Amino acid sequence: MSLLSVSDLTIRADEKILVDRLSFDLDEGERIGLIGESGSGKSLTTLAIMGLLPPGLTAEGSIVLDGTEIVGARERTLNRIRGRAAAPVFQEPRTALDPLMRVGAQIAEPLRLRGARGSALKRAVGDLLAQVALADENRISRAFPHE
Numbered sequence: 001m002s003l004l005s006v007s008d009l010t011i012r013a014d015e016k017i018l019v020d021r022l023s024f025d026l027d028e029g030e031r032i033g034l035i036g037e038s039g040s041g042k043s044l045t046t047l048a049i050m051g052l053l054p055p056g057l058t059a060e061g062s063i064v065l066d067g068t069e070i071v072g073a074r075e076r077t078l079n080r081i082r083g084r085a086a087a088p089v090f091q092e093p094r095t096a097l098d099p100l101m102r103v104g105a106q107i108a109e110p111l112r113l114r115g116a117r118g119s120a121l122k123r124a125v126g127d128l129l130a131q132v133a134l135a136d137e138n139r140i141s142r143a144f145p146h147e
């Protein structure tokens with residue numbers, strides 16, 4: 001079985017079909033690129049794989065990721081997958097990040113959900129900033145995304 005298996009994925013807004021019976025498989029070590037004109041459904045497809053479709057949009061068909069069915073899954077199930085089997089890199093940091101939340105707190109939130117606390121949490125945030133060459137950890141942690 002593939003690491004990711006999308007079968008007959010259909011995404012709708014009410015009666016309007018935004019993605020029409022899309023199927024593809026992805027195995028370990030493989031990459032896939034979705035190519036299509038603007039508005040053809042690339043972003044909605046990837047959001048559906050994370051179980052992150054915006055309110056009002058529904059997915060039908062099947063998305064099996066690392067052995068778990070995503071379509072119709074509960075938040076608890078999705079939270080076990082997110083950040084582990086799959087993680088999104090959003091296109092536009094100005095809209096993907098919360099503009100009112102400091103950068104360090106935003107990086108810390110998912111780590112805290114995974115159980116990190118106190119000095120270990122602070123160190124993990126600093127390590128992640130260093131990995132992307134944002135080494136001035138104290139200043140950047142306290143900055144807002146627009147800064």
Ligand SMILES: Nc1ncnc2c1ncn2[C@@H]1O[C@H](COP(=O)(O)OP(=O)(O)O)[C@@H](O)[C@H]1O
Pocket residue numbers: 013018036037038039040041042043044045054056057
């Ligand atoms: N929240 C939404 N409600 C209704 N339609 C949406 C919503 N989000 C996206 N769409 C529509 O779904 C289609 C696919 O969008 P999208 O996946 O963002 O395209 P792409 O990433 O390929 O440019 C577009 O026609 C877009 O207008």
Ligand SMILES: [Mg+2]
Pocket residue numbers: 042043044
């Ligand atoms: Mg897009």
